[in-house]
Amino acid sequence: MEFVLVLLVLLLSSCCEFTYAECLEIRPPRLVVKHGDPASAICTPDRPQRMGWEANKGGGSLSGTELGFLPWAVNRLTDWSIKPVCYTDGGECEKTLDITVYKLPTKVSMSGLPGQMVEGRQYEFKCHVQEVAPVNSLYVSFYKASANLIKTEIGSHPPQIMNTTKEPTSGEYTLQFTPSRGDHGAQLWCSARLELGEEGPQPSPKMESEHVSLNVLYMPISVTPERSLEIKEGDNLSLRCQADGNPTPLYQWVVPQASSTPNTRAEGSVVNVTHIARSQAGNYTCIATNEVGNSTWTVDVKVTGKKDK
Known part of the structure; x- marks a missing residue:
């Protein structure tokens, strides 16, 4: 018989623990408050009871009369770990207000x-x-x-x-x-x-x-497509190369050996040959260079018979 009574007490205790906070409702159930801002919530019992709030800010002692709700409020929330607890007479029910206090970086x-x-x-x-x-x-x-x-x-x-x-x-x-x-x-x-x-x-x-x-430094890359070019003997040849690089690249030309004559002139990214001869046919290569690296661009120049007069 004693065993049955003990078992009943344990069952009742378990039931009470399960409903410990269910007889109270807090609205809103969670607050997110900027540090230094005001905050408030309302605790409502399932039936009018004597109630109180336990908190280091905004708390209050047990009410003298039975209430249908009890507010909690602070004008300026500065406690990072505050946990206000709403409770009823005799501690039959209690519930904690979930508060997150936030602050943007300094x-x-x-x-x-x-x-x-x-x-x-x-x-x-x-x-x-x-x-x-x-x-x-x-x-x-x-x-x-x-x-x-x-x-x-x-x-x-x-x-x-x-x-x-x-x-x-x-x-x-x-x-x-x-x-x-x-x-x-x-x-x-x-x-x-x-x-x-x-x-x-x-x-x-x-x-x-x-x-x-x-500011990203990068080696030059030619933005002029390589190609072949046909020109008649005696015509003027003008080639221009262009490369994208940072810092801005410097240009150098490598021309067929026979083109290293007074009628060939290279200035920066441009090379000009006046009255080109057949012996000046071949690869004309532009080298673009900066402190990061270099790239080349080549044109195969073919010189055909003299143009008709």
């Missing part, structure tokens, strides 16, 4: 960006995020915008969901970046964004670093 900045970069080399940049909370809602992204303003995310660090620190913290986030010639003139920056859920502000609050323009 500053977001980047380091490690040199004045100029070389195409194909790898660089490491860092995004410095100072005094942000909570860190388990922080999403750090690196962005690049091309010269035509097309924005692309090129790296990211998701929230540290296992970090339960409530107070503001600072951190560094890295990006491994290998520039291409298409990145010259683009802008690079990082962004610190707080993903605070549906109850948080929309769109998600964020702060960005200063945008930095990229």
